[in-house]
Amino acid sequence: MITRESVPAWRRGIRRRFDATREAHVLLGPERVIVLDEIASAITELVDAKNSVARIAQLLAQRFSADEAEVTRDVAGFIEELLEKGLVTA
């Protein structure tokens, strides 16, 4: 279960890169491909095994002038999805 205090980190072997064909960043893992939209791309940029969910949300809320509580829910939801898919530990 992902909380505000969870600290996501990439699992080994996971790659993140820009894909010119889809003009988007992509996440690549075992039998998993995720094409990232702008928000997902911004979240994953901050996954570094140090930032907590709360810290990522705080930084993004500032950057996009958005409501921090709402961003926190979005970040936690997306990190949960990455956990389910085996792309991060948290």
Add this chain to the structure above:
Amino acid sequence: MTAAPLALMAELTHRCPLQCPYCSNPLDLVKVARERDTAFWHSVIDEAAELGVLQIHFSGGEPTLRPDLAALIAHATARGLYANLITSAVLLNAEKLAALEQAGLAHVQISIQGAAAVNADRIGNYNNGHAKKLEIAALVGESGMSLTLNAVVHRQNLVELRDMIELSAALNADRLEIAHVQYHGWALRNRVALMPTREAVEAADAIVADAREAWHGRMVIDYVVPDYYAATPKACMGGWGSTSLNVTPDGSVLPCHAAKTIPGLVFSRAGETSLREIWYNDAAFERFRGTGWMREPCVSCALKDVDFGGCRCQALALAGDANAADPVCHLSPRHGAVLALATAESVAGNDRLVYRRP
């Protein structure tokens, strides 16, 4: 509008030291003399990257039989492709594995035939194979690469399912794929020995559901269901010609690895026709793409964009017609017969395995 493919399966060779009775390679294997060289695969990789492919699966047969495997992985990695190795692992050692990781390999998938050595070695018909697999899996588990264990399950090893899950976790696997046998090709010859009873399948479903909960966030468990007992078919390959292409050892480009069983389809070869041309315009890729080819009961089905009428090769094998609804579907007129067949064979089943031979 067809989207760019996500993945390419590179079947480097059909040679394999194991003789699994459910082998998914075609009955008619490509001989070593017709295998393609390093330069051929380099151009396939270049064209795939240019086409938008993101992942390349080095497969076979046994891909580690190819002396140029590390060079191909390095080439794919240099082109930005995520490199995945699908292997039995019995021919690997620490030094070879380190060279593959050095070349950029991101993910290693190792097959296991069971949890206990005697039975697993009997199923693969390869002495000490299981012990070798565990040794290599442990090395991958300590490496910087992702580790998947791939367990094909059937009546000869389903009782070991819990142990296979525990074994995967103990080996530090990131992912475990549990796949019931798909009854095409060689596996059809062994259906009586491999088909589990409905009760055994239901027990397995429950074990997998529990394990997914228990290992949530630590080990992903993907589960390929045994569709003879299902009510609706699986979306084979996520839909024909929708996400991936398969290049065989002689360079033929297929929408799925079993597509050669379907009569009337002609496949182009990489090197002669570009992958881009094949992906977007090849008649074999267009043949079952989307829903335009369907008949009833598929045409009016609410799930036609979900499962795409199921597997074309299975429709051919069980209904004698690749255009028919996959007979595992409850809407197929053949569904009752398929279910009765599975039930009868699973109850009458025996343990006599016909091993895969060239």
